[in-house]
Amino acid sequence: MIITLIKEQTTKEYDKKMKEKYGSMEKLETLLEKTPKNILYADLENWKLLLENPEEPIRQEEIIITDKISIGENETQILNIIKNEKPKSIREIAIKIKKIQLI
Secondary structure, three states: OEEEEEEEEOHHHHHHHHHHHHOOHHHHHHHHHHOOOHHHHHHHHHHHHHHHOOOOOEEEEEEEEOOOOOOOHHHHHHHHHHHHHOOOOHHHHHHHHHHHHHO
16 A cells, blocks of 8 residues: 655744754754754755745655554545645544435
């Protein structure tokens, strides 16, 4: 089974996450000088780019390939509700599931 997870966030949210993770861009640059790692370099470049384009939405995708998950019809319906209707809470998902069951 192939599952694609997509996370969308604003530049402001990404900036906050990076500050929580590294403290500041300067600290990340110092860390990168001491221990050059590809992920640190990618984080730094993405952070700089996004601060130059603050209105740009951020979309991150992760693909999971596994045979260990078995998804039935109910789970597929829930995933489709989340994907297509973008509910804000679990309660909203539950309401939408009840509407589908009544039809």
